[in-house]
Amino acid sequence: MPTKIEQLLEKFQGNAYPAMLDALAEHLGVSADSLRRLALGWAPIVEFKKGKNYQGWWVIPERDGNGKPVGLSLRSQDDCKVMLPGTKHGLVYEVNADHERGGMGYQHGAHNWIRTMDAGVPCPVCEKPDGCLLSAEAPADPKAVICIRVKDGAVRPMKFGFLHIRKTEGNVTTGSSALPPSDDPIVVVEGMSDTAAAMDLGFVAVGRPSNLGCMDELADLARSRPAIVVGENDRKTDGREPGKEGMIAAHKSLSKVSRDVVMVLPPPHVKDLRAWKVNYGLTREGFLKYVQEHGQTRISAELKTAEVAVAADEDSQAAALMVIADQAELFHDGDRAYATVKINGHSETFAVHSEGFRSHLCMGFFKATSKAPDARDLDKVTNTMAAKARYEGKRGTPFIRFGHKGGRLYLDLANTKGQVVEISPSGPKLLSDSPIPFIRPPGMEPLPVPEFTGSVEELRPLLTLDDAQFTLVVPFILASFNPAGTLPVLVLRAQHGSGKSFTCDVLQQLIDPNKAGLRTLPSDERDLLIAASNSAVLVFDNISHLDTWLSDAFCRIASGTGFGTRTLYSNTDETLIHVRRQIILNGIEEVADRGDLLDRAIVLALPPLEPHQRRSEASLREDFERLRPRVLGGCLSLVAAAMKRLPEVSLHSSPRLVDYTRWAVAIERAMGWEDGTYLKAFADNQRLAQEGVVESNAIGPAILSIIESNQEWTGTVGDLFDRLNRAGGSQTLRRDWPKTTRGLTNCLDRLAPTLKTLYGVEIVWAKKMGGHRRVAFRRIHS
Secondary structure, eight states: OOOHHHHHHHHHHHHOOHHHHHHHHHHHTSOHHHHHHTTOEEEEEOOOSSSOOOEEEEEEEEEOTTSOEEEEEEEETTOOEEEOTTOOOOBEEOOOTTOOSSTTSOOSSGGGEEEHHHHTSOOTTTOOSSSOEEETTOTTSOSEEEESSOOTTOSEEETTEEEEEOOOSSOTTSSSOSSOOOSSOEEEEESHHHHHHHHHTTOOEEEESSSSTTHHHHHHHTTTOOEEEEOOOOOOTTSOOHHHHHHHHHHHHHHTTOSOEEEEOOOTTOOSHHHHHHHHOOOHHHHHHHHHHHOBSSOOGGGHHHHHHHHHHHTOHHHHHHHHHTTSEEEEOSSSEEEEEEETTEEEEEETTSHHHHHHHHHHHHHHHSSOOOHHHHHHHHHHHHHHHHHHSEEOOOBBSEEEETTEEEEEOOOTTOOEEEEETTEEEEESSOSSOBBOOTTBOOOOOOOTTOOGGGGGGGSOOOHHHHHHHHHHHTGGGOOSSOOOEEEEEOOTTSOHHHHHHHHHHHHOOBTTOSBOOOSSHHHHHHHHHSOSEEEEEEEOOOOHHHHHHHHHHHHTOEEEEEOTTOSSOEEEEEOOOEEEEEESSOOOOSHHHHHTEEEEEOOOOOGGGOOOHHHHHHHHHHHHHHHHHHHHHHHHHHHHHGGGOOOSSOOTTHHHHHHHHHHHHHHTOOTTHHHHHHHHHHHHHHHHHHHHSSSHHHHHHHHHHOSEEEEEHHHHHHHHHHHHGGGGGSTTSOOSHHHHHHHHHHHHHHHHHHHOEEEEEEEEETTEEEEEEEESOO
């Protein structure tokens, strides 16, 4: 018996005279034959409670997946569109003339299902006898099953389980398909007029009522049929693209029930399929050729934003965020998880749990939905991505500012274009994207695009350095490019008004500009590691004293030794941090007074500026900014030349910084300096630095005085302590004056290497006598 909607449709179809269909066809630019096959009708008058009381409406039947009309959409002569009250949306398509609704097939509705316990047979999917639903027409061999346990193989989730289709002959919902037969793929579009346009091209076509409407019905109707899903170019002012979103949703739905599903957007200047046909003369052959060239079977990068919007509408915010996150390339370093993503055409790498990656997810979600994601969903997604990075990602290490791979060196310019400089022995070149992962911490500032015709010599007039000091500074500037060995620590020591801070700032701005600029000393090791994790060069200003723990920490950072610290909010987990950084220390007093740090140090004593040498800082900075691209380019060309000469460098002896020294000698040769220039400058610098340590040490001059008065001296540590206190005078008030015999012992241990090397004095510790430890000073050469 016909339903009420079918009775209404039959009445309205009787009102649609051929001449009226011809007029509508001319208005839409489609054929009247396609409109007749879609079974359009005409309603002279439709009364609405509020507004929209036009004189005459076209009536378009919208159907379920079984050909049954479930809704009547109305279209006025000036293209106003509404639904007839009391009906619902469905699909627009021509019904197969041989199709019989119902028959022995499955139809939607509760009456079609029977529980396994009522049918007396087990579920054919999970093989359990309780709870699952079987299609009622043949429970012993059902065409469809809703299994409450097994998800794998299901076509879609249902409210109380997962729908499994076991028999797909014809259409799953009927004995014969509701769509006309065809050897070609069906064309899936949006709306009645595009459906008619596709039919004019000779295809079986299905029109969705909206971009995301009736996806389940579409899957039922087109099951096992190859399909071409055509989207629309209809970008809105808020950035949403519903035409793309609908195309992706339809592709996603059909891909679950068919292997051959292609999606395609019209050319960028064309809104939809009807406009393509009407305004640009699209033909069947032209359409198939375009699909072959531009059709996609997977979501491309250009369609990801629309896919995010679909996921947010159909699933959840977390699912939408996962669509964005899954575009990232994940890896880990054994402790932390990282993600490399494409932003504005270049690669950027973030720690998965960083604010940078969360911001990337938030921005992607906002672009797709014009909404902000929930913080809890962000947490879920970042935690999931961190797990995927650790268990599925490759192991790798991200770099900060300086990197290396395959015999090539890289400098991250950290600009908005994502440019890096690649350096090989043949020279430097600018790349638009980085082949290795670089972390760009929040404080990192960009370097200028280098001019490779410049020279590092152009920097010399801005710095108050003599020739020997400049010889030492040039290799230091380029130290981080050499990935091997311990890095030197540069120590600037001078009185006020010698340009120390400006020199420090220039060196940092040249190789690793940072918003933090010149830092004060950290209060603990954690603060130091945070600074080292966010900069390639650490510069500490106005230092008057280094505690032992900090001096040791600087040595470990310069050599790249790992640090272990307790993970926050955990009692047992340990966070391991490996950093290798250049360090610059600036102070008035001698700060590198411990042997380990001194062995790694280049100590420069800057002379005070004479009045005629002084210039305004603004003038100096203006000159530096003008020269910076050229000096940087000259430095990078120098690195390339040093790489070429490095294999030829061999050292006659092995100093403490052997890898760095080889690199410095390679730079010396690339600069064209005389052989041995660097080694002599470094040896002289070490000698002067060690003399400065003794002279600036609280007890150093007193120890030298004792040795000069006596070629040898022997006594207990207590005797020496008393003698030094009597002779020390005001020196005993100094902060570093030893307050106990144990403190004196520590001072002597620190001075011992320098006294032996420079002054030929050996400190010998004898066995305790009478409970007192004895010490002796002996000259080992005159």
